[in-house]
Amino acid sequence: MKQSFFPSAAFPLVIQPDADSRKASLLQYIKDNRKAFDEAFFKYGAVLFRGFDLDTPKDFEDVALQVDPRLKNDYYGTSPRNIVKNTNYIFTASELPGYYPIPQHCEMSYVEQPPISLFFYCHIEPAYGGETPLCDFRKVYAELHPDIRQEFDNKGVLTVRNYSSLENASKFNLFELKKWNEIFNTTERAEVERQCRQQHIDFQWMPNGNLRLTHRTSASRKNPVTGEPAWFNHLQVFNPYAAKVEYDFIHQRQQRGKTFLWKHLINAMVKVKQATKAPIDQSMNVLFGDGTEIPNSYVQHVQEVIWKNMVIFPWKKNDVIAIDNFSVAHGRLPYEGAREILVCWSA
Numbered sequence: 001m002k003q004s005f006f007p008s009a010a011f012p013l014v015i016q017p018d019a020d021s022r023k024a025s026l027l028q029y030i031k032d033n034r035k036a037f038d039e040a041f042f043k044y045g046a047v048l049f050r051g052f053d054l055d056t057p058k059d060f061e062d063v064a065l066q067v068d069p070r071l072k073n074d075y076y077g078t079s080p081r082n083i084v085k086n087t088n089y090i091f092t093a094s095e096l097p098g099y100y101p102i103p104q105h106c107e108m109s110y111v112e113q114p115p116i117s118l119f120f121y122c123h124i125e126p127a128y129g130g131e132t133p134l135c136d137f138r139k140v141y142a143e144l145h146p147d148i149r150q151e152f153d154n155k156g157v158l159t160v161r162n163y164s165s166l167e168n169a170s171k172f173n174l175f176e177l178k179k180w181n182e183i184f185n186t187t188e189r190a191e192v193e194r195q196c197r198q199q200h201i202d203f204q205w206m207p208n209g210n211l212r213l214t215h216r217t218s219a220s221r222k223n224p225v226t227g228e229p230a231w232f233n234h235l236q237v238f239n240p241y242a243a244k245v246e247y248d249f250i251h252q253r254q255q256r257g258k259t260f261l262w263k264h265l266i267n268a269m270v271k272v273k274q275a276t277k278a279p280i281d282q283s284m285n286v287l288f289g290d291g292t293e294i295p296n297s298y299v300q301h302v303q304e305v306i307w308k309n310m311v312i313f314p315w316k317k318n319d320v321i322a323i324d325n326f327s328v329a330h331g332r333l334p335y336e337g338a339r340e341i342l343v344c345w346s347a
Helices: 023-032 033-045 058-065 137-143 146-155 180-184 187-198 240-254 257-276 296-308
Strands: 001-003 013-015 046-049 102-105 116-125 134-136 157-163 202-205 211-217 220-222 228-232 284-288 320-324 328-332 340-346
Touching: 013 180, 023 033, 033 046, 033 320, 058 116, 058 180, 058 320, 058 340, 102 296, 137 228, 137 296, 137 328, 146 296, 157 257, 157 340, 187 202, 240 257, 240 296, 320 328
Parallel strands: 013 046
Antiparallel strands: 001 013, 046 320, 102 328, 116 320, 116 340, 134 328, 157 211, 157 284, 202 211, 220 228
16 A cells, blocks of 8 residues: 655545555455554544545445444534435535535534544545545644633633524524434434433523523543544634634635625624624524633634644545544535535544
8 A cells, every 4th residue: 555645734644555446455454554554543633545446335334444343323413414325324424505614623522422533435526626624633722822722721612502493493594504303313302301411411492492502611622542632622613703714714715706705795694693693692603611702813813723734635536534533623615516525433
């Protein structure tokens, strides 16, 4: 097997076949080089398998199981996903429309037991854009301004999510991605409450049948294997002001008429939302752990550090990437045309 890196990028480690590109060859390589593979995985935080004959979602599942046999299919995230037929653990990465960016994040950072490993697979190569950028959140944590980092360390964060009931869902709220029955896969309140208690999530049923979820966590988290601290929360995803900053960076990169329009539309929408809704009532938000608002300047700073450390590379058909979820974040850039990326995770 050949090992390499993208130009000017310290990760991910790219593994390609010398000659034998069969799935069986890759599975045997991972099995025979278990110790070396694990050391590289935790050192770099991400490993990309490229050029192998992984033509189906089942091939993807087999590779993921070889890397980490602890795959799970319970999902408390916000992005709409569909399970893939004839697999046990494979989902579509996101059913959000192509114009909708997904900022960098460690998967389900706000639950009691986040995924350990995360896997993505390129089934249909994007026609335009649609990259899944990666960011080493160990470096992000280390490069934050010391005073800002200390304030986050001292206060922690409060993650807020407000979900509508089936009856109250709005088609025009771009910030609400799911209804509460879709998060928990049930319409039974008792089952929702059971799952919340299991995940140590505080819940509150609102008078209109909506559901508010809040959970306090630290802003960073140490890797359970290496002990290295990493930025580990959804500030840059859930804080309303973050949407404005994210699209500013996206337009700087893509420079399209559509991104120009979305940049200004999102900016206007964020101003209206922040002016008309209390922080606790936003569809999604991240506050300091004491419930106070995080300054917009802090959000701007965090996202500047993230974009400085992002690695963006184009998908190739049959790519599989394995990610250490406690070290490396992922996201999605807007795209046009066909694109199908699949995902699975371990816990």
